[in-house]
Amino acid sequence: MPLRPGPFPELAGYLESKRGLVTRRWLRAVRSDPAIEQAARLSTSQLLDHLPSIFEQICAVLRAAPDETSPVHLRDNAKKHGRDRWMHGYQLDELYRELDQLQRCVQQVAREFFAGTSASRKTQTAAHRLIEDLFSATIHTAIKQLLEDQDERIKETSGERDRALSAQKQSEERLRMAASAAGLGIFEWHIPTRTGVWENSRMYEITGQPESQGPLSCREFVRELVHADDAQALITDYMVAMEYGGDFHETFRIVRIDDRAMRVVEMYGRFQSAPDGSIHAFIGTLEDITRRTLAEESLREADRRKDAFLATLAHELRNPLAPIRNAAQILGQIVGDMPPEVEWVRATVARQCAHLARLIDDLMDVSRISGGNIRLQRxxxxxxxxxxxxxxxxxxxxxxxxxxxxxxxxxxxxxxxxxxxxxxxxxxxxxxxxxxxxxxxxxxxxxxxxxxxxxxxxxxxxxxxxxxxxxxxxxxxxxxxxxxxxxxxxxxxxxxxxxxxxxxxxxxxxxxxxxxxxxxxxxxxxxxxxxxxxxxTPDAVGLSRRPARRLRVLVVDDNRDAAESLAIILDDHEVRCAFDGESALAMAKEFRADAVILDIALPGINGHEVARQLRALPDTAHAMLVALSGFGAPEDRARSREAGCQQHFTKPVDPGILVDLLNSYAAGHAR
The missing domain is CATH 3.30.565.10 (Histidine kinase-like ATPase, C-terminal domain)
Structure with a gap:
C-alpha cells in the first residue's frame, strides 16, 4: 500500500511527547475490548511488547522526508509483533483489533495536536491519511506474519492435507473478517474464464449488486458499474498492470446498481500467475471512499473561500491606508514650516501605516504559502x-x-x-x-x-x-x-x-x-x-527627485482622498484626477496623458478595461500605465500586465517610488 509523503516533524515530536498518554489510552481500550480475549491473559509488559518500536518508527516516518526514511524497520517490527501474538495464542481478528485500537489512539492525539495549531485543512488531511496508511501497512504485515507462522506450524505438526486445508480456510475467513471490519470488499477475477468471485458481503454493499444475482465479472463490473467518464482510464491502467506486473491502485467513480447513486471507490490489487507463467487471476480489495472524498473537497472549498476572504479583507484595509500614507508624505514635504509636534504626528502616522501594511502583507503571504501559491521571480x-x-x-x-x-x-x-x-x-x-x-x-x-x-x-x-x-x-x-x-x-x-x-x-x-x-x-x-x-547584476541607479520635464499625469481612483493626496505629492508634474472609469477615459482623450496611475477596483468600468481602452486610443497608446490596487497576488499582477500596465503596485505604495518612476520615465521619453 503506497504511503503518502511527509514530513510532519512537529506532529511527530508532539506524538513522542504524548507517548505515555497514547500508551495508557491504548491499554485501557485493549483491556476493555471483549473481542480481544487473549489480552486478559497477558501482563502489561507482554502487551506492550514491540508496540513502542512500532510507535517510534511511525514517528520517524512522520518526521522524515519521503526519500530519507524507509518503512523497512516498521515492517520488521510488525512481523515481530505478529509472531509474538501468534505465540501467545492470538487469533487474526484479535491482532487486527489490537493494532486498530492503537491507530485510534494515535489519530486522537494527532487531532488534539492540530486543534492547537493553524495548520491548513490540506495539511491535516495529509497527516491523518499518512498515519492511516502507516497503520494499514503495519496491520497487513503483522496479519501476514501471523498467518505464515500459523500455516508453518500446521505444516510442521500435521502431515494430513485436509487439516492443512481446513486451517488455511480458517485463516482466510479471519482475513475476510478483518477486511470487512476495515470496510474493504474482497474479490477475485479469474482471467481464463472471465468470471468473478466476491469473498465477502461488503462487495455487494459497496456496489449495490443484489446478492441473489451473484458477483460481477471484470467485464460486467466495468460495463454496468464504472462511471462512463472513468471507464477508459481504469481499463488502460488495468491492462498496463497486467502486462508489467506490480501493485494496481486506482480511484474512480461507480454508479450503484440498486439505487443509481454515484460513489467514489478505491481499488487495490495484484495479478497472480499460474505455474506456467500465464496470468491466472486478479485479487483485489474495494473501498467506498465517498465520504472521505467529499470531506477533502469540503476542506479545499473552505480553503478557497478563506483565501478569497483574506484577499478581499487585505484590499479593503489597503484602500484607506493609501491616502493616510500620502497625507504623511505631504506633511513631510512641508515639515520645515511646522512645529515639532506636527513632525511627531507625521512620523507616527507614517510608521504605523507602514507597520499595518506589513502585517497585511505577512498575513497574505501565510495564506499563499499554505495554499502553495507563492511563485519565485528568480x-x-x-x-x-x-x-x-x-x-x-x-x-x-x-x-x-x-x-x-x-x-x-x-x-x-x-x-x-x-x-x-x-x-x-x-x-x-x-x-x-x-x-x-x-x-x-x-x-x-x-x-x-x-x-x-x-x-x-x-x-x-x-x-x-x-x-x-x-x-x-x-x-x-x-x-x-x-x-x-x-x-x-x-x-x-x-x-x-x-x-x-x-x-x-x-x-x-x-x-x-x-x-x-x-x-x-x-x-x-x-x-x-x-x-x-x-x-x-548591475547596482540600482539612484534617481533624482526632480523631473527632467513635467509630465501630464492622470490619477484614477474612486477613493477621492487617495487620488487627491497623491496629486499633491506629484505636484512637480501636471496632474489631473478622475474618480471612475468613464470619466478617466473621457479625460484621457482631452488631456493626452503621458502617464496614468490607475486603481483597478473602479466602479463601472474596472481598471483592467480602462487600461485596455487607453492602449487603443492614439494619444495614450504609448503612455506609461501603472496599476495601483489593494490586490497584490501574482495572478493580480499578471492580469494587470495582460491589460497593458507596465507596473503593478500594491496599496499603500511608498510615494517616493512613484516619484522616482515618473522622473525616470520623464528622463527617458522626450516629447
Whole structure:
C-alpha cells in the first residue's frame, strides 16, 4: 500500500511527547475490548511488547522526508509483533483489533495536536491519511506474519492435507473478517474464464449488486458499474498492470446498481500467475471512499473561500491606508514650516501605516504559502543589495528606538539565484524581529560571509533572548512565545514562519540560536551562491527627485482622498484626477496623458478595461500605465500586465517610488 509523503516533524515530536498518554489510552481500550480475549491473559509488559518500536518508527516516518526514511524497520517490527501474538495464542481478528485500537489512539492525539495549531485543512488531511496508511501497512504485515507462522506450524505438526486445508480456510475467513471490519470488499477475477468471485458481503454493499444475482465479472463490473467518464482510464491502467506486473491502485467513480447513486471507490490489487507463467487471476480489495472524498473537497472549498476572504479583507484595509500614507508624505514635504509636534504626528502616522501594511502583507503571504501559491521571480543578483534594502526598510524604526544596526559584508559581490524581493522580505523580517525583541538603544548586527559555495547571513541582537525549550517553536505560524521580561510584543506571530518558507524555497535553510534569556539571539540564513560575472547584476541607479520635464499625469481612483493626496505629492508634474472609469477615459482623450496611475477596483468600468481602452486610443497608446490596487497576488499582477500596465503596485505604495518612476520615465521619453 503506497504511503503518502511527509514530513510532519512537529506532529511527530508532539506524538513522542504524548507517548505515555497514547500508551495508557491504548491499554485501557485493549483491556476493555471483549473481542480481544487473549489480552486478559497477558501482563502489561507482554502487551506492550514491540508496540513502542512500532510507535517510534511511525514517528520517524512522520518526521522524515519521503526519500530519507524507509518503512523497512516498521515492517520488521510488525512481523515481530505478529509472531509474538501468534505465540501467545492470538487469533487474526484479535491482532487486527489490537493494532486498530492503537491507530485510534494515535489519530486522537494527532487531532488534539492540530486543534492547537493553524495548520491548513490540506495539511491535516495529509497527516491523518499518512498515519492511516502507516497503520494499514503495519496491520497487513503483522496479519501476514501471523498467518505464515500459523500455516508453518500446521505444516510442521500435521502431515494430513485436509487439516492443512481446513486451517488455511480458517485463516482466510479471519482475513475476510478483518477486511470487512476495515470496510474493504474482497474479490477475485479469474482471467481464463472471465468470471468473478466476491469473498465477502461488503462487495455487494459497496456496489449495490443484489446478492441473489451473484458477483460481477471484470467485464460486467466495468460495463454496468464504472462511471462512463472513468471507464477508459481504469481499463488502460488495468491492462498496463497486467502486462508489467506490480501493485494496481486506482480511484474512480461507480454508479450503484440498486439505487443509481454515484460513489467514489478505491481499488487495490495484484495479478497472480499460474505455474506456467500465464496470468491466472486478479485479487483485489474495494473501498467506498465517498465520504472521505467529499470531506477533502469540503476542506479545499473552505480553503478557497478563506483565501478569497483574506484577499478581499487585505484590499479593503489597503484602500484607506493609501491616502493616510500620502497625507504623511505631504506633511513631510512641508515639515520645515511646522512645529515639532506636527513632525511627531507625521512620523507616527507614517510608521504605523507602514507597520499595518506589513502585517497585511505577512498575513497574505501565510495564506499563499499554505495554499502553495507563492511563485519565485528568480534572477541572479548580489545578495548584498537585499541586505541593504532590508536595513533601509527597518532603519526608521531603529532610529526611533535609538538602535544601532551594524552591517558587515564583503567588498566583492555575493551572487545568488533567487527572488530579490522575497529575500529582502525575509531578511527584513529578521531585522524587524531583532528590533522588536530588544530594548531601546540595542546593538543589532547583520553579517554576510561566503564559504563552500554558500553565503551565510547572520542577524544578531543583544535583546531578551530565547530559552532552549522555545527554539523548536519559533518558526511555527501564529506562534508568539512569551518573553522573559513579560512585555507584549506587537505582531501576528507569522514573520518567522514566512522567513523559513521563503528561505526553504530558495534551497537554503534558517536556524535560530540563543545563549538563554537576556542574552540575545542569532538567526543564521544559508543560501547557495552562483558563479556569474558581477557585470550581469548591475547596482540600482539612484534617481533624482526632480523631473527632467513635467509630465501630464492622470490619477484614477474612486477613493477621492487617495487620488487627491497623491496629486499633491506629484505636484512637480501636471496632474489631473478622475474618480471612475468613464470619466478617466473621457479625460484621457482631452488631456493626452503621458502617464496614468490607475486603481483597478473602479466602479463601472474596472481598471483592467480602462487600461485596455487607453492602449487603443492614439494619444495614450504609448503612455506609461501603472496599476495601483489593494490586490497584490501574482495572478493580480499578471492580469494587470495582460491589460497593458507596465507596473503593478500594491496599496499603500511608498510615494517616493512613484516619484522616482515618473522622473525616470520623464528622463527617458522626450516629447
Amino acid at each position: 534572477e541572479v543578483f548580489d545578495i548584498r543589495q537585499a541586505i541593504q534594502g532590508a536595513v533601509e526598510i527597518n532603519l526608521p524604526t531603529a532610529k526611533e528606538r535609538r538602535d544601532h544596526i551594524k552591517v558587515s559584508v564583503p567588498d566583492v559581490p555575493l551572487l545568488v539565484n533567487g527572488d530579490r524581493t522575497r529575500l529582502m522580505q525575509a531578511l527584513s523580517n529578521l531585522l524587524d524581529n531583532a528590533i522588536k525583541y530588544s530594548d531601546d538603544c540595542a546593538q543589532i548586527a547583520i553579517d554576510a560571509t561566503s564559504r563552500d559555495g554558500h553565503v551565510e547571513i547572520v542577524v544578531r541582537d543583544n535583546g531578551v533572548g530565547i530559552s532552549p525549550s522555545q527554539l523548536g517553536e519559533l518558526f511555527s505560524p501564529y506562534v508568539q512565545l512569551p518573553t522573559p521580561d513579560g512585555r507584549w510584543r506587537p505582531g501576528l506571530g507569522i514573520g518567522l514562519s514566512v522567513v523559513r518558507t521563503l528561505i526553504d524555497m530558495h534551497g537554503g535553510h534558517v536556524t535560530a540560536a540563543s545563549d538563554g534569556a537576556g542574552k540575545g539571539s542569532r538567526f543564521t540564513v544559508t543560501l547557495p551562491t552562483v558563479q556569474v560575472s558581477a557585470a550581469s
